[in-house]
Amino acid sequence: MAPASASPRPPSDQSDIGRRRGRKREQLGAEQHEVYGPIDVERHLREDGRTLILYARRERQDE
């Protein structure tokens, strides 16, 4: 890993939202959706009984 001094301020990943929002979800049956502040929450129950929660930023009004 390069030291942070070599790359000071991280770039925005705003442009990445659309790509991720369009990802395929057929692999995991969505169990439950909710909105929590500015993020979407998607909860899945895995086959082994453990919970997997996926969080994604909601698109902002000004985007």
Place this chain on the structure above:
Amino acid sequence: MSEQRFDELRGEEVVYAIHRQGRTFLPPEDHCPLCPTPADLRSAGAVETEIPLPAFEIAVFDNLYPTFRAPRGAAEVVVYTDSHHGSLGTLAPERAEALMWVWRHRYQELGAREDVRYVLIFENRGVEVGATLHHPHGQIYGYPFLPPVPKLELAADARLHGCAPCELLRRELSDERRIVHENESVAAYIPYAARWPYEAHVVTRRHRPSLLDCEPAELRLLAEGLQLLTRGYDALFARPFPYVMVVHQAPTDGHSGGHLHVEFYPPLRTAIKLKYPAGSEQGAGTFVGDTLPEDCAAALREAIASVA
């Protein structure tokens, strides 16, 4: 299942989670369990990672090797990004802000459980502090009891006749010498009696018992402060800076008290030398420092300014 025993001599709980002995240890990148599962691998029937999707933003899941689990607490893993490389400091600012909301969500949900009396959000970064996976991630423990450190913080509130972090922040802001960064919502400083050379506390200016009490702008500025501090750490010795990061919040067992702040315990005292908790630290409980907090704060302040 973990076993909990009470150490009468020290008056504290010890937890044995012997199933963790076999957990994944420093795997190569192509065997990282926290990376996404590429679609071609999945279709080929290859072993999935913990996140069976080709991409994700932030993921939280029950730890495969839990220290605690229901009905006696919880242990979760928080994966900051689907990229194997990077760190909290190098996340895009929007992602870091979203992470604050994820922490908030987990604190609220776990804290509402009857079997969770204290929610600890933390990150162990670097092999120097025992991290076993390189992928940027943190963890959350839901303790079924109130651990010693939050108990000490409640005792400090009583000793100082009010909120101890509020009073200590007031003192640090007045002194100024150990402040390393400030914004409208948080101040970061190396405390007057720091145990680790570059120990830093990031404290909310207003009295906020937990993330639940923060305004959205405060969460954004908390993320900003944490990112600047961690990038400053990396710049300090021009190397990835190992640390233990712990989010301190109010207990969830009905106790009053608590003030949201994030403490960092980095073991480095120079670029290549570690501070070990040794005889005095472990045997007597008294930390002995090789550096003064004021000197370390000056160096860290300069490093943070270089990456701001």
